[in-house]
Amino acid sequence: MKHLSVTTFIHILFLLVFSTFLVAFYFFDTATEESRKPQKVSHYKPISDSFLFREDFNISIDKLNKFYRDYRIKPVPFEETAKKIQQEGVTIFEGQTIYGNFRVFETPNHHYIYVQRTGYKQMFIDDQANYYDRMYQMVLIIGSSMFGLFLLIYMMILKKLYPLKRLHREIEQFAEGDLDVKISYTGNDEIGKIAMSFDKAIGHIKQLISSKNLFMRNIMHELKTPITKGRIVSETIDDEMAKKILIRAFERMNELINDLADVERITMYNFEPTITTVSLSDVIERTESVLMADSDKYTIDIIDRELQTDKKLLALSLKNLMDNGIKYGTDRHVKVQSVGNRLEIKSKGEPLKEEFSFYIEPFSQEEKRSNGFGLGLYIVNNVVEKLGYSFKYSYDKANSENIFIIVMN
Numbered sequence: 001m002k003h004l005s006v007t008t009f010i011h012i013l014f015l016l017v018f019s020t021f022l023v024a025f026y027f028f029d030t031a032t033e034e035s036r037k038p039q040k041v042s043h044y045k046p047i048s049d050s051f052l053f054r055e056d057f058n059i060s061i062d063k064l065n066k067f068y069r070d071y072r073i074k075p076v077p078f079e080e081t082a083k084k085i086q087q088e089g090v091t092i093f094e095g096q097t098i099y100g101n102f103r104v105f106e107t108p109n110h111h112y113i114y115v116q117r118t119g120y121k122q123m124f125i126d127d128q129a130n131y132y133d134r135m136y137q138m139v140l141i142i143g144s145s146m147f148g149l150f151l152l153i154y155m156m157i158l159k160k161l162y163p164l165k166r167l168h169r170e171i172e173q174f175a176e177g178d179l180d181v182k183i184s185y186t187g188n189d190e191i192g193k194i195a196m197s198f199d200k201a202i203g204h205i206k207q208l209i210s211s212k213n214l215f216m217r218n219i220m221h222e223l224k225t226p227i228t229k230g231r232i233v234s235e236t237i238d239d240e241m242a243k244k245i246l247i248r249a250f251e252r253m254n255e256l257i258n259d260l261a262d263v264e265r266i267t268m269y270n271f272e273p274t275i276t277t278v279s280l281s282d283v284i285e286r287t288e289s290v291l292m293a294d295s296d297k298y299t300i301d302i303i304d305r306e307l308q309t310d311k312k313l314l315a316l317s318l319k320n321l322m323d324n325g326i327k328y329g330t331d332r333h334v335k336v337q338s339v340g341n342r343l344e345i346k347s348k349g350e351p352l353k354e355e356f357s358f359y360i361e362p363f364s365q366e367e368k369r370s371n372g373f374g375l376g377l378y379i380v381n382n383v384v385e386k387l388g389y390s391f392k393y394s395y396d397k398a399n400s401e402n403i404f405i406i407v408m409n
Contacts, residue, residue: 007161014154021147028139073113073124081112081123163191171198179206220257227253251292266313266382273310273386280305280338286315287322297326302338307408309387314406317383320376321345321404329402343406351395351402360391380404 068074085105089112094103100117111126163185173181183199185192227250234246265271281304291298307314318336325334325347335346352359360381384391384406392405 007158007165010154010157010161014150017150018147021143021150025143025147028143073126076112076123076125078121078123081125085112160189163187163195167191167195167198174202179209216260220261223253223257227257266379266386271386273313275308275310278307278309278311280307283307283309283311283314283318284336286311287318290315290319291322293323293326297333298322299333299335302336302343305338309408313383313387317380317406318343318345320380324376324404325402330400341408343408345404345406346396346399346401348400349402350400352393356393377404380406 085107089105089107092104092106092111094101096102100115100120102116103114105112105114113124113126115122115124167183167185170181170183179202181202183195183202185195187195231247231250231254234243234250237243237246280302284300284302288295288300322334322336322345325345326332329347329349331348333347337344337346359377361378381391387408389409390407392407394403394405395401396403
């Protein structure tokens with residue numbers, strides 16, 4: 001039950017209520033209909049017996065009226081009533097006593113008792129039967145009213161929940177990257193308050209993202225200039241060892257800035273990769289061009305195939321994984337292999353100390369890894385998700401190798 005939505009739960013709850021109500025009504029109506037005929041027989045036979053018996057004596061008008069009141073009947077004109085019964089009445093039952101014959105008729109609105117004996121006949125209308133019919137009709141009316149009330153409550157609850165469903169759709173739009181979504185519900189109830197709070201949160205998040213992007217662009221722009229100047233000045237140093245160290249330091253700082261730029265670009269909600277038809281060898285060729293590592297630091301062993309992918313993004317992912325393998329591998333060497341629809345990047349070393357999920361978060365590094373911002377695997381994971389691939393990790397104990405795997409679904 002805890003996995004059901006509120007709307008589904010209400011549907012089920014009211015369906016049970018309505019079903020129970022209809023079943024109860026059916027059994028009530030059936031039981032009432034089945035029990036009415038025996039009740040009528042047991043009701044009318046004593047009346048007929050008593051009347052015929054009393055008619056056998058010369059009783060006073062007062063006693064006769066008391067008899068009528070006791071049984072809630074009263075005499076009606078025979079001829080007029082007989083015509084009415086012929087038109088719209090039916091015989092419920094008839095019988096015979098030691099005093100005479102009787103017959104009970106039913107019309108849409110009344111019950112009539114006809115008694116007959118030698119030289120005498122009389123028609124009565126039964127007020128009590130009409131009373132029972134009215135009670136039955138009243139029960140039906142009350143039951144129908146309750147059913148209608150339940151139905152009205154059901155519709156009102158669904159109507160009250162509709163803004164919640166609309167709010168859910170708008171929140172999903174926001175989660176999918178539509179930062180310009182506007183929460184449309186403005187009621188004063190609890191849902192309206194939630195909508196207002198979420199709308200404020202959207203505005204605050206948009207402001208934070210805008211501030212972050214502005215900060216990132218400014219800091220990258222400001223760092224580019226001194227790094228470029230430092231790189232140029234380092235070329236004038238005579239000491240080759242110091243020159244090489246400085247050049248590598250400036251190149252590394254430039255790589256870090258590029259990593260930050262990639263993070264800003266790829267993690268944008270509205271970012272979409274540019275999918276084209278390329279070969280795996282083209283992707284590897286671009287990876288090698290941006291890796292800026294000596295060819296003896298890596299081994300490529302792939303079977304060329306055609307891909308539907310974003311060449312730049314996939315190359316960026318491979319570059320980051322190969323760069324990590326070269327930096328942190330015990331032999332400073334990395335190997336790239338293609339196995340079916342998988343790209344495996346292998347490097348010697350100890351297994352990861354933390355769960356793999358720890359390393360695909362931004363700015364996560366083990367203590368010994370002081371170089372960089374810990375964005376490499378975070379970038380790879382985001383790129384892989386954007387391309388619709390999956391990113392996995394395993395450790396080969398036999399060869400002491402860390403294996404990062406891109407599954408190109």
